[in-house]
Amino acid sequence: MAVQQSCRRSKTCADPDGGRHAGVARRRWILGGAVALLAMCAPIGAGAAGDVSDADLQAGARAMGFLDSLPHDGVVVIGVVYSGVAPDGKAQAQQTAERLRAIAGPNNARFQPTLIPVETLRQTQDRLDVLYLMPGVSAFAGTIVETARQRHLLTISDDPVCLETGCCILMVRAERRVEIVLDIALADAVGVHFPSVFMMLVTRK
Amino acid sequence: MTEVPQHCRPRSCGSPAIVAVLTALAIAAVPCPVAWAQAIDYGAFEQLLGEPVTASVTGSAQRASDVPATMEIITQDDIRRSGARDIPGILRHVAGVDVLEWANGQADVAVRGYDQSSSPRLLVLIDGRQVYGDYYGFTPWSSLPVELSAIRQIEIVKGPNSALFGFNAVGGVINIITYNPLYDNVNSVSLSGGTQGFAQGSAVTSFKLGNVGGIRLSAGGGSNNDFSTPIPPTTLQSARLGDNHGEADFDGLFRLGHGIDLGIEASHSQADENGFNAGYLFDYFRYRTDSVRGQINADTSIGHLQATAYTNWNWQDDTPGIFNRELRFNNQLSVVQLQDIFKLGSDHTFRATAEYRNDVESTTPVEGARVSYDVLAAGGMWEWRITPDLSLTNAIRLDDLQLGRSGVTPPGFPFTNASWNRSYVLPSYNSGLVWKPGDLDTLRLTASEGVETPSLVAVGAFLDSLPNAGNTGVPNLLPTYVTNYEFGWDHTLPSLDSQFRTSIFVQQSTDVLSVAGGIIQTPTGPFFTPTNIGNSEAGGLELELKGALNAWRWGLSYRAELVTDHFLPFARNGTDYVDFQHSTPVNQVKGNIGWGNGPWEIDGYFQYQSKTFDLLPSGITNGTSPPTTLTPIGGYVSVDGRISYDITSWAKLSVSGQNISAPNQLQTSGPKVERTIFGTVTIGF
Numbered sequence: 001m002a003v004q005q006s007c008r009r010s011k012t013c014a015d016p017d018g019g020r021h022a023g024v025a026r027r028r029w030i031l032g033g034a035v036a037l038l039a040m041c042a043p044i045g046a047g048a049a050g051d052v053s054d055a056d057l058q059a060g061a062r063a064m065g066f067l068d069s070l071p072h073d074g075v076v077v078i079g080v081v082y083s084g085v086a087p088d089g090k091a092q093a094q095q096t097a098e099r100l101r102a103i104a105g106p107n108n109a110r111f112q113p114t115l116i117p118v119e120t121l122r123q124t125q126d127r128l129d130v131l132y133l134m135p136g137v138s139a140f141a142g143t144i145v146e147t148a149r150q151r152h153l154l155t156i157s158d159d160p161v162c163l164e165t166g167c168c169i170l171m172v173r174a175e176r177r178v179e180i181v182l183d184i185a186l187a188d189a190v191g192v193h194f195p196s197v198f199m200m201l202v203t204r205k
Numbered sequence: 206m207t208e209v210p211q212h213c214r215p216r217s218c219g220s221p222a223i224v225a226v227l228t229a230l231a232i233a234a235v236p237c238p239v240a241w242a243q244a245i246d247y248g249a250f251e252q253l254l255g256e257p258v259t260a261s262v263t264g265s266a267q268r269a270s271d272v273p274a275t276m277e278i279i280t281q282d283d284i285r286r287s288g289a290r291d292i293p294g295i296l297r298h299v300a301g302v303d304v305l306e307w308a309n310g311q312a313d314v315a316v317r318g319y320d321q322s323s324s325p326r327l328l329v330l331i332d333g334r335q336v337y338g339d340y341y342g343f344t345p346w347s348s349l350p351v352e353l354s355a356i357r358q359i360e361i362v363k364g365p366n367s368a369l370f371g372f373n374a375v376g377g378v379i380n381i382i383t384y385n386p387l388y389d390n391v392n393s394v395s396l397s398g399g400t401q402g403f404a405q406g407s408a409v410t411s412f413k414l415g416n417v418g419g420i421r422l423s424a425g426g427g428s429n430n431d432f433s434t435p436i437p438p439t440t441l442q443s444a445r446l447g448d449n450h451g452e453a454d455f456d457g458l459f460r461l462g463h464g465i466d467l468g469i470e471a472s473h474s475q476a477d478e479n480g481f482n483a484g485y486l487f488d489y490f491r492y493r494t495d496s497v498r499g500q501i502n503a504d505t506s507i508g509h510l511q512a513t514a515y516t517n518w519n520w521q522d523d524t525p526g527i528f529n530r531e532l533r534f535n536n537q538l539s540v541v542q543l544q545d546i547f548k549l550g551s552d553h554t555f556r557a558t559a560e561y562r563n564d565v566e567s568t569t570p571v572e573g574a575r576v577s578y579d580v581l582a583a584g585g586m587w588e589w590r591i592t593p594d595l596s597l598t599n600a601i602r603l604d605d606l607q608l609g610r611s612g613v614t615p616p617g618f619p620f621t622n623a624s625w626n627r628s629y630v631l632p633s634y635n636s637g638l639v640w641k642p643g644d645l646d647t648l649r650l651t652a653s654e655g656v657e658t659p660s661l662v663a664v665g666a667f668l669d670s671l672p673n674a675g676n677t678g679v680p681n682l683l684p685t686y687v688t689n690y691e692f693g694w695d696h697t698l699p700s701l702d703s704q705f706r707t708s709i710f711v712q713q714s715t716d717v718l719s720v721a722g723g724i725i726q727t728p729t730g731p732f733f734t735p736t737n738i739g740n741s742e743a744g745g746l747e748l749e750l751k752g753a754l755n756a757w758r759w760g761l762s763y764r765a766e767l768v769t770d771h772f773l774p775f776a777r778n779g780t781d782y783v784d785f786q787h788s789t790p791v792n793q794v795k796g797n798i799g800w801g802n803g804p805w806e807i808d809g810y811f812q813y814q815s816k817t818f819d820l821l822p823s824g825i826t827n828g829t830s831p832p833t834t835l836t837p838i839g840g841y842v843s844v845d846g847r848i849s850y851d852i853t854s855w856a857k858l859s860v861s862g863q864n865i866s867a868p869n870q871l872q873t874s875g876p877k878v879e880r881t882i883f884g885t886v887t888i889g890f
Contacts, residue, residue: 062253176644176699177270178254184551196509196546197245197266201258203593204551 052096052134055174056158058103063172063180063202064130065106067154068193071129076105077112079128079153081144083136084117093134100132121147133157133168141167145186152191163205181205244458244466244502246388247357261360261380263586263598264369264556265546270647273588273598273637274366275693275708275747277301279359286799286808288847288861290397290405290427290883292359292381293346298810298845300749300762300795301363305819307875309401309431310347310448311480311490316363316377317710317745318766318789321782322820323483325718326376326657326687328366332383332456332470334498334515339373340536340566341521342660343483348492350452350472352407352423354393354887355383364689364710365655367633368600371560371582375655375687375714386411386419387458387466392890399883402447403429418459426451431479434869434877436487437836439824442525443479443489450476461501468500470515481875482523483720484782485820485833493520508547508555515540527669527676530570536661539563556586558602566661568668574612576625576665576678578658581605594641604631604656608664608680615670617729618677625665625680631656649693649708657685659718663735673730679723683716683737703752714741714785717772721832722781739772741785756802764793779820780831787818787835804851806859809844816840819874836874843870843878857887 064070078100082093097113105111116124118137121144131153137144138159144167148155155168162168163181169192171181180202182194245266250258254268257280262272269278277299289295293312297304303320306312313324325342328335331351337344362378370378384391390411397405405427413419428449436445452474459467476492498515519536526532540562548554560582568574584602591597610625637651660666665678693708716737723736744767751760770777770786779787792815799808818835844866849859862882864870869877 059253062249065249065253174255176697180253196504197250199548200266200509200546200554201250201254201268204548 051092052099052158053174054099054103056172057096057099059174059178059180060132060156060158060170060172061100061103061106061111063170064154064156066194066198067106068195069152069154070106070109074109075112076109076129077114077127078130078132079116079121079124080113080132080134081116081118081121081137082134083139084119086136089134089136090115090117096132096134118143128153131155133159133162135159135161138162138165138167141165145190148190154192155186155190179203244385244387244468246385247382248385248389257358259360259380261362261378262366262369263554263588263600264544264558265554265586265588270695271596271639273596273639273649273651274635274653275363275649275651275691275706275710277361277363279361281354281357284353284356284359286801286806286847286849287810288808288845288859289353289863290403290861291346292349292351292353294845294863295353295359296361296379297812298795298797299361300760301747301764301793302361303790303793305873306878307481307873308448308479308487309429309879309881310450310478312346313343313481314346314379316361317712317764318743318768319376319714319741319785321785321788322481322485324376325373325660327379328370328374328377329379329381330370331381333380333513334470334496335517335538335540336494337373338519338521338536339538339564339658340519340534340661340666341483342663345476345490345492345494345521347448347450347478348452348474348476348494349381350454350474350494350496351381351383352409352425352452352454354395354407355391355409355421355423355454357382357384357389363708364651364691364712365633365653365687366635367631367655368584368602368635368653369586371562371580371602372604372606372631372633372656372658372684375657375685383456384411384421385458386421386456387413387460388419389421391421393887394890395885395887397427397883397885400881401430401432401879403427403881403883405429414459416460418457421456422454423456424451424453432869432876432879434879436876437821437874439822440481440485440487440875442486445479446477446489448476448478450474450478452476464503464505466502468498468502470496470498470500472496484527485822485874487875488526489524491520491522491524494518508545511542511544511546513540513542513544526570528671530669532569532667533567533572534569534662534666535567537563537565552590554586554588554590556584556600558582558584558586560584564661566666568612568666571615571668571670574610574614574622574665574668576661577609577611578661578664579607579609596639598635598637598639600635602633604633605629606631606658610665610680615668615675617675617727618670619725619727619732620665620677620680627680629658629684631658631684645697645699647693647695649691649695651691651693652689654686654688657687657718659684659735663718663720671730675730675732677732677734679725679734679736682718682735685714685716685718685737687712687714698752701752702754703750706747706749708747710743710745710747712743712745714743717741717770717783717785719776719781719783722773722776738776738781738783739770741768741770741772743768743785743789756800758799758801759797761796762794765791766793767791775831779818779833779835782820782833784818784820784835788820790814790817806847806849809846811842811844813842814840821874838871838873841870841872842866843872855889857885857889859885859887861885 083089100111100113118140156170157168183205323343329344360380366374407425409423411421431445454472495518500513517538521534523532562580565577582604586600588598635653659682669676691710723734725732749762794813797810847861
């Protein structure tokens with residue numbers, strides 16, 4: 001998975017579908033090709049593997065500001081959900097948590113990140129307001145959606161794969177142009193509401 | 206001269222079917238359970254998306270880069286750095302916008318040429334409320350009840366947009382968006398003083414009422430002398446008097462509950478100014494305006510519902526008016542609008558609208574009668590996202606306009622009140638295909654048709670009866686239709702942090718209106734009337750490159766436009782108050798460069814336009830000679846600039862200049878404009 005993610009994020013990678021759907025390519029012969037391609041783009045891709053940019057996080061934080069159910073106590077507890085079995089999964093999540101601490105949260109609130117391995121997400125009892133999904137957790141889509149539904153949590157990620165697997169309500173990326181995709185059906189199922197003006201402005205899945 | 210056309214254009218003949226459509230829309234707008242309160246928080250969306258958002262093209266909130274129209278958005282940053290003291294002063298820096306500065310404070314603005322005294326082709330709104338004076342067919346810029354520091358952005362849509370805003374949005378639309386009292390904090394006071402006796406003050410403050418609402422209050426006023434350059438003798442009617450203006454505005458937005466916002470706005474303004482009237486005569490104008498507006502926004506299970514109602518009261522005195530008879534206009538415009546925006550699936554956005562408006566104007570200088578129209582309108586917009594990169598937007602609107610008149614008729618008057626029992630169905634449309642082949646490019650293909658109705662003055666509110674002749678507006682004028690086809694391409698240049706824009710357009714105007722040219726013979730003498738004088742065609746190219754690099758910002762634009770008028774013989778070559786072919790500059794170049802670092806901001810602007818001709822009264826009033834002639838205006842370059850320094854974190858000192866390249870300069874057929882310099886102290890709190 002980490003191999004595929006590095007390809008997704010590297011603009012120099014020659015993934016024929018633009019790198020957006022690397023996680024879907026599970027067939028062995030494609031994997032072989034992907035490994036070969038990775039070798040070509042590794043110098044750039046490896047360093048950025050699983051890395052969530054500041055711009056992505058800032059755009060995500062601003063998008064959260066439109067959420068109806070955000071707490072009003074000035075703190076947003078955000079669970080950074082990562083794959084405990086993926087190489088560097090925890091390290092990347094820690095890096096993302098540090099960045100979240102450093103940026104302004106929605107509506108002048110501050111983020112209080114907490115690291116959660118996706119494998120133990122269901123057992124987490126602490127306060128959570130939002131789940132930020134790191135790349136590589138889509139295999140646990142069922143767990144994520146069930147947790148979100150039970151606790152009415154917004155799930156957000158910069159990883160387009162999470163849209164395909166149906167585990168993130170918002171996909172927010174800010175590479176050159178801010179891209180926001182909203183999974184309306186999942187938002188309704190989880191009980192997360194955005195104003196209609198927001199929904200007019202974003203792409204709806 | 207020509208007889209006033211007595212026929213009705215086939216597609217303008219009325220039908221009551223529109224009422225049924227309106228009824229259906231009204232039923233569809235029955236309130237449903239609400240989900241979330243909202244009005245557009247422009248600031249939050251701009252921060253989120255990294256670009257301004259607008260609802261001025263389709264009615265639905267969109268990114269500026271997604272709209273199916275050519276538009277410019279002037280931000281508050283642009284406004285501040287323009288150094289301008291009024292809105293026409295800001296607009297003159299915008300690519301493709303034409304500004305005719307007739308006097309020190311009075312100007313007419315148009316988009317893509319076709320500018321004239323009392324320019325009727327540009328619909329101007331403040332937060333969606335019409336401030337364009339359709340009673341007279343112009344915008345009295347000095348009487349707009351808005352402070353520059355209360356404006357979030359000015360949205361300029363080029364080309365017809367009647368399908369969204371209704372008639373008179375033919376040359377373009379300017380929608381002035383103010384700061385939202387619920388979301389934005391704006392607190393500032395500014396004082397200015399400069400040449401020509403200029404003195405001006407302005408204050409804006411906003412405050413929150415807990416979580417239930419926000420209020421913004423703004424007020425301002427000022428005075429100045431007119432230019433001292435000579436007034437052309439044939440246009441001179443009035444000695445110059447002092448210009449002054451004052452305005453105040455209350456804007457509140459309240460959350461009525463979980464899901465409904467209520468907006469209330471009230472304004473007052475007054476302005477006295479020198480300037481040109483629609484007949485290119487130098488008059489002294491006194492304006493008074495009042496307005497109240499209420500608006501409800503609600504998110505419901507059937508979409509985003511918006512209900513708006515407002516009334517504008519306009520009083521205008523022109524001195525000395527016509528034949529030394531003062532003109533006193535007394536106008537009331539009431540508008541009720543309903544709108545529902547909803548999505549079906551992920552790829553289809555719809556907007557359904559219904560509108561009623563009533564516009565009443567008293568006759569002048571002969572008083573005792575009123576001319577009015579009632580309009581029922583229905584419209585729809587469908588935005589189809591065909592693929593993630595390709596979208597098609599179609600919008601249509603039908604306005605069913607019913608003219609009316611009541612009150613006295615003077616002796617020998619060639620009409621009865623029943624002559625005004627006429628209706629028009631005015632269709633308009635906008636269609637746009639937007640393709641984004643990549644992150645860097647946007648291609649637009651648009652077609653649109655808008656309609657400009659004759660002003661209430663032109664359809665009868667202007668009424669003068671002398672012993673052997675008279676002047677009157679007439680009920681049987683045809684509306685002007687403007688059709689526009691356009692191709693546009695935007696390309697982002699990341700390496701230069703800049704954007705290149707180009708558009709090619711062709712435009713046709715049919716049944717152009719003139720304030721004179723018609724004549725009706727009666728036993729007591731002739732009545733002179735407005736009339737339709739023919740068609741006009743235009744084709745043009747716009748190029749624009751603008752960007753920012755470190756502390757620098759810059760822009761350069763060029764417009765080439767060729768206009769061909771096909772007017773009736775008596776109205777050719779500027780002989781009947783209207784001439785677009787000679788008065789629209791073929792070449793227009795605008796540029797700006799600015800630098801900002803720490804407490805300093807320095808900005809410079811230039812505008813060049815090639816040689817044109819403008820209209821002047823011929824000064825011959827024997828009834829057989831043409832009332833106006835063309836006078837040459839040489840090509841010119843004008844320069845504006847501003848230097849600003851932050852004295853403290855809350856105080857700013859700036860010096861601005863307009864037309865600073867020469868002591869005075871001929872830019873119109875009116876008096877030469879003079880160099881103006883002024884300083885401003887701004888306190889933010």
